[in-house]
Amino acid sequence: MNPSRHDLIRALQAFLPDEAILADEEALRPYECDGLSAFKQLPLLVAMPETVAQVQQVMRICHQFQVPVVARGAGTGLSAGALPHSGGVLLSLAKFNRILDIDVQACTARVQPGVRNLAISQAVVPYGLFYAPDPSSQVACSIGGNVAENSGGVHCLKYGLTVHNVLKLEVITAEGELLTIGSDALDSPGYDLLALIHGSEGMLGIVVEVTVKLLPLPEAVRVLLVAFDSVEKAGQAVGDIIAAGIVPAGLEMMDNPAIRAAEDFAHAGYPTDAAAILLCEIDGGLDEVASQVARVRGVLMQSDATEVRLAVEESDRQKLWKGRKSAFPAIGRLSPDYYCMDGTIPRKALPQVLHQISELSKEFNLPVANVFHAGDGNLHPLILYDAGKPGELHRAEQLGGRILELCVKVGGTITGEHGVGVEKLDQMCVQFAPLELAQFHAIKAAFDPEGLLNPGKAVPELHRCAELGAMHVHQGQLAHPELERF
Amino acid sequence: MNPSRHDLIRALQAFLPDEAILADEEALRPYECDGLSAFKQLPLLVAMPETVAQVQQVMRICHQFQVPVVARGAGTGLSAGALPHSGGVLLSLAKFNRILDIDVQACTARVQPGVRNLAISQAVVPYGLFYAPDPSSQVACSIGGNVAENSGGVHCLKYGLTVHNVLKLEVITAEGELLTIGSDALDSPGYDLLALIHGSEGMLGIVVEVTVKLLPLPEAVRVLLVAFDSVEKAGQAVGDIIAAGIVPAGLEMMDNPAIRAAEDFAHAGYPTDAAAILLCEIDGGLDEVASQVARVRGVLMQSDATEVRLAVEESDRQKLWKGRKSAFPAIGRLSPDYYCMDGTIPRKALPQVLHQISELSKEFNLPVANVFHAGDGNLHPLILYDAGKPGELHRAEQLGGRILELCVKVGGTITGEHGVGVEKLDQMCVQFAPLELAQFHAIKAAFDPEGLLNPGKAVPELHRCAELGAMHVHQGQLAHPELERF
Structure with a gap:
C-alpha cells in the first residue's frame, strides 16, 4: 500500500x-x-x-x-x-436507496439517487401515479444513473427523457459544496443547470437527491402489433404514424433476426416470417385510446402492412411486450457474443439507414439484429460475433463504428440513451468539431477545474481526436478537422 | 465622438x-x-x-x-x-428574417433568428403543420428572442417551452466563432448546450439560426369557459383537471378585474359577475377531443363551477380567446400604468398564493388583476398604479417584489417566461444562494471569459446581493446569506 x-x-x-x-x-x-x-x-x-x-x-x-x-x-x-x-x-451511492417523500397533490416524489427506477413507479401505484421514463434495465438501474445518462426507454416518445421528468436535483460539487438545481415549479431563472447535469455522466457533480415528476396512470392501454414484408416499409410506417399527429406511448421496431430470436425465447406469438414488426402502444382515456387506435389503423391501411393485431386484454399486451423486453437476452442465445450499439437518427432517415446497416452487415460478414425505439429514431443494432474467433471482436467494433458514423452522416448522433463513457470517445471526434469539444471542456472546467470528477470519460481530449485523424462530419459533409470552417 | x-x-x-x-x-x-x-x-x-x-x-x-x-x-x-x-x-438581428428551409417530412423548419414567431406557423399552414410555443407577443416577437428568454405561451402546458421545440442552433461566440449546437435527431451527446443557450438572455452567444420542430395541426379544437364564484375554487379546479390525467392544450385563468376589463374591451361574452374564469382548450383527433371534453366536464361537476360553456364553432372559440389575448391592453385602459409581473409556482399552491396576492393588494392599496397560464402555475399579476401620483411607482415595485418573494417561498421561481434581464436582478439574490450564483458566473466565463456579451444582465454580481442584504429563501425557509448551509 x-x-x-x-x-x-x-x-x-x-x-x-x-x-x-x-x-x-x-x-x-x-x-x-x-x-x-x-x-x-x-x-x-x-x-x-x-x-x-x-x-x-x-x-x-x-x-x-x-x-x-x-x-x-x-x-x-x-x-x-x-x-x-x-x-x-x-x-x-448504493446506500442512498430511500424514497424520501411522495407528494400526491403536486405529483412529485423526492428520492435518493440509488433508488431503482421501477421502485418509484411501484411505490406510487397506490396513488394512481407512475414515473414515466422506463429504460430496459428499469428493474435494476438507479435514478441517479438515469440522470447521469439522461436515460430514455420505450415510453419516452410520449413522455420525454429523464430530463423532462425531473424538477430538481441536489448536487455535490467537486469541492464538496451542496447545490440546489431546479425548483418545484415549471421553470427556473438563470442558466439551465438542470438540463446541463442530465447526461453529464458524473463529470460535473454528484447527484444526492432527485425530485421526479409523477404522472396519473392512464385509464386504458392498448398495443398494436403490425407486421411488414420489408424493413423499409416498417420504417416508413413509423414516420406516417407520427406525421398523422398521433403520439403513441411507445413505438418499437424489431427486424426478422430479432423477431425470431425473441419468439423462440418468449413465445410472444410474433409472426416469425415477417421482415419487421412494429409494436405501437396507445394510452390515455378509454374513448381517446379507442379513437387513436382507429386512427393508427387508418394510417396502416395505406402502409402495406401484412398483419395488424390489437391486444386489448392486459395478458395479451404483456405477452407482446415480453418478446420485446427479452429480445436482448434472446439474441444473446443466438451467438456467443453480441455488441449493442446506440445511435439516434432523424426519423425520416429510418428506411435508408436500416438498408445501409444490412449492407454493412454483409460487408463485414457479421449478422446484425435490430430492436429499437423507432418512434424516436433511436437505433439499437445488435452485432453478433464470436470473441473466440480471431479478429471477430475487432471486426464487430469496426462495424459498430461504421454504423455510428452513418448515424452522424444523416444528421443523427452517436448515442441515444447509453451515453459516451469510454466506449464512444473516438466517435465524439466524428460528431463534434474541435471548437465544440473545446466548449464542452470549458463547461467541465466551470464545475470541476481540476478535473477530478470521472476523468477521461464522455468528452475526448482534443489531441486524442487529432491523433486519431478523425473525420468530423458536419451536415452530411465529411471534413478533416484542419479544413473546418473555423 | x-x-x-x-x-x-x-x-x-x-x-x-x-x-x-x-x-x-x-x-x-x-x-x-x-x-x-x-x-x-x-x-x-x-x-x-x-x-x-x-x-x-x-x-x-x-x-x-x-x-x-x-x-x-x-x-x-x-x-x-x-x-x-x-x-x-x-x-x-432584424435583417435575419428569412425562413431558410421547411422539411415537411421531418417536421422541422430552419429559420433565421429575426423571423417572427407567428410567421413560422403561418408559413407551414399549407403543410398542415404549426410551431407550438405562442407567447402573447407572437405577432411581433422573434424566434431568436424566444430562444434567449425560453418563451412559453398559452399552449406550452401541452407542447412545452421553446427549449422543447428547438432541435438545433447555430451560435456565434463572443470571439466570433460559429458553433453548431444540438442536431437533427432527438438527443445529442456531450453536455446539453442546447438547453443551456435557451433562456440565457444573450449572455452566452449570438443565435444566428434556429431549427424548430413543427407539429401536425390538430384535427379538432374546443374551448371550455368555466366560471367560479371564488378565485380559490378556480385554482383548485386547475389542479383537479391536471390530476385527472388530462393535459389541455391551454388552461388559462382570469380573475374578476381582468374579466371585466377584457369583456368591456373585447365583448367576448365573459360572465362579468364571476370571481374567476378558466379557459380550457382541448385539441387532438375529433373523437379524442370529444372524449376529453367529457372528462373535463366530469371533473368540473365536482368543482362547484357556476357555469360551464363549450365553444365548438371556430368563431365562438376565437371570441373567447380574443378576450384573453386582449386582457393586457384592456387592463391598460383601467389605469394610467400597470406593471406586469411573471412568477411561477407549484400548481398546488395556486389557491393559497392567489389569496395572499389579494391580501398584499389591500396592504399596498393598489389593485391587482390576474391573467395567467394557470395550468403551468405561471402567474402574471398586473399591478395597477398611476406613475403621476408621488410614490405609486415605488409602491408598485415594492408590491411586485413581495409577490415574487411569495412565489419563491412556496417553492416557485421569480420568472416564468419573461426572463430576469435588469428587472429582476435583486430577486435573483432571493432565489439563489451565493454558491449557486457563483456557478452561474462560472458557466458565463466558460463561454465569455471577458464578459462582453450583454454585461450586467440576468445574473447579479455577488457583491450586489451582499449589499442588498437580501434574504435567500430556501425550501420555504428564510436564511441570511451568511447563515447559509455552505
Whole structure:
C-alpha cells in the first residue's frame, strides 16, 4: 500500500465506518466494470457513504488529496461511464436507496439517487401515479444513473427523457459544496443547470437527491402489433404514424433476426416470417385510446402492412411486450457474443439507414439484429460475433463504428440513451468539431477545474481526436478537422 | 465622438455598408429600451449585419476592441434584457428574417433568428403543420428572442417551452466563432448546450439560426369557459383537471378585474359577475377531443363551477380567446400604468398564493388583476398604479417584489417566461444562494471569459446581493446569506 492510499483511507475513516470503505482486491473486484464489461479497471478503493454530509466529506477529502472520484449507481451503464479510475475513489451511492417523500397533490416524489427506477413507479401505484421514463434495465438501474445518462426507454416518445421528468436535483460539487438545481415549479431563472447535469455522466457533480415528476396512470392501454414484408416499409410506417399527429406511448421496431430470436425465447406469438414488426402502444382515456387506435389503423391501411393485431386484454399486451423486453437476452442465445450499439437518427432517415446497416452487415460478414425505439429514431443494432474467433471482436467494433458514423452522416448522433463513457470517445471526434469539444471542456472546467470528477470519460481530449485523424462530419459533409470552417 | 468610437465605426465600415451602422442620436433613440420602458439607455452604436459572416466579423471586432455587445431581436422583451450598454454595440438581428428551409417530412423548419414567431406557423399552414410555443407577443416577437428568454405561451402546458421545440442552433461566440449546437435527431451527446443557450438572455452567444420542430395541426379544437364564484375554487379546479390525467392544450385563468376589463374591451361574452374564469382548450383527433371534453366536464361537476360553456364553432372559440389575448391592453385602459409581473409556482399552491396576492393588494392599496397560464402555475399579476401620483411607482415595485418573494417561498421561481434581464436582478439574490450564483458566473466565463456579451444582465454580481442584504429563501425557509448551509 503506497503512503498516499494509506493516508486517504485514514482520512476517510475519520467519518466513515470501516464497512463503508472497501480496499481489499477481493472486495474491489465487483466494481471493476459496469454493464460494458469489455472495459475493466480496479479502483484505488471504494467508498460507500450513507448521508449527504458524508458524501460532502468524501468529496472534500478527495479534493484535498487531488484524487479522482467516479460515481456509481447500480452499475448497469452500457458505455463504461462508471469504469473506475486506477488512482481514484469509486463512490458507490448504493446506500442512498430511500424514497424520501411522495407528494400526491403536486405529483412529485423526492428520492435518493440509488433508488431503482421501477421502485418509484411501484411505490406510487397506490396513488394512481407512475414515473414515466422506463429504460430496459428499469428493474435494476438507479435514478441517479438515469440522470447521469439522461436515460430514455420505450415510453419516452410520449413522455420525454429523464430530463423532462425531473424538477430538481441536489448536487455535490467537486469541492464538496451542496447545490440546489431546479425548483418545484415549471421553470427556473438563470442558466439551465438542470438540463446541463442530465447526461453529464458524473463529470460535473454528484447527484444526492432527485425530485421526479409523477404522472396519473392512464385509464386504458392498448398495443398494436403490425407486421411488414420489408424493413423499409416498417420504417416508413413509423414516420406516417407520427406525421398523422398521433403520439403513441411507445413505438418499437424489431427486424426478422430479432423477431425470431425473441419468439423462440418468449413465445410472444410474433409472426416469425415477417421482415419487421412494429409494436405501437396507445394510452390515455378509454374513448381517446379507442379513437387513436382507429386512427393508427387508418394510417396502416395505406402502409402495406401484412398483419395488424390489437391486444386489448392486459395478458395479451404483456405477452407482446415480453418478446420485446427479452429480445436482448434472446439474441444473446443466438451467438456467443453480441455488441449493442446506440445511435439516434432523424426519423425520416429510418428506411435508408436500416438498408445501409444490412449492407454493412454483409460487408463485414457479421449478422446484425435490430430492436429499437423507432418512434424516436433511436437505433439499437445488435452485432453478433464470436470473441473466440480471431479478429471477430475487432471486426464487430469496426462495424459498430461504421454504423455510428452513418448515424452522424444523416444528421443523427452517436448515442441515444447509453451515453459516451469510454466506449464512444473516438466517435465524439466524428460528431463534434474541435471548437465544440473545446466548449464542452470549458463547461467541465466551470464545475470541476481540476478535473477530478470521472476523468477521461464522455468528452475526448482534443489531441486524442487529432491523433486519431478523425473525420468530423458536419451536415452530411465529411471534413478533416484542419479544413473546418473555423 | 471619442477616438475609440470613431475607430470602432471605421473597423465596422470595412465590411458593413453604411446603412447597417447607426451612430446618430436620432437613429439610436428607437433602440434605447425594449418592452420594459422603465429602463432606458442609448447604445454607443447599432450594428445591423445581414449575414452570418458579418455577425462573426462584428463579434471579432468588438472582441478586439473589448466592447460589450447586446443582441436584440424584435425588442418585445419585458425584463429589459435587450437594454443597450452605454459603451457597447447594440447588435440588431432584424435583417435575419428569412425562413431558410421547411422539411415537411421531418417536421422541422430552419429559420433565421429575426423571423417572427407567428410567421413560422403561418408559413407551414399549407403543410398542415404549426410551431407550438405562442407567447402573447407572437405577432411581433422573434424566434431568436424566444430562444434567449425560453418563451412559453398559452399552449406550452401541452407542447412545452421553446427549449422543447428547438432541435438545433447555430451560435456565434463572443470571439466570433460559429458553433453548431444540438442536431437533427432527438438527443445529442456531450453536455446539453442546447438547453443551456435557451433562456440565457444573450449572455452566452449570438443565435444566428434556429431549427424548430413543427407539429401536425390538430384535427379538432374546443374551448371550455368555466366560471367560479371564488378565485380559490378556480385554482383548485386547475389542479383537479391536471390530476385527472388530462393535459389541455391551454388552461388559462382570469380573475374578476381582468374579466371585466377584457369583456368591456373585447365583448367576448365573459360572465362579468364571476370571481374567476378558466379557459380550457382541448385539441387532438375529433373523437379524442370529444372524449376529453367529457372528462373535463366530469371533473368540473365536482368543482362547484357556476357555469360551464363549450365553444365548438371556430368563431365562438376565437371570441373567447380574443378576450384573453386582449386582457393586457384592456387592463391598460383601467389605469394610467400597470406593471406586469411573471412568477411561477407549484400548481398546488395556486389557491393559497392567489389569496395572499389579494391580501398584499389591500396592504399596498393598489389593485391587482390576474391573467395567467394557470395550468403551468405561471402567474402574471398586473399591478395597477398611476406613475403621476408621488410614490405609486415605488409602491408598485415594492408590491411586485413581495409577490415574487411569495412565489419563491412556496417553492416557485421569480420568472416564468419573461426572463430576469435588469428587472429582476435583486430577486435573483432571493432565489439563489451565493454558491449557486457563483456557478452561474462560472458557466458565463466558460463561454465569455471577458464578459462582453450583454454585461450586467440576468445574473447579479455577488457583491450586489451582499449589499442588498437580501434574504435567500430556501425550501420555504428564510436564511441570511451568511447563515447559509455552505
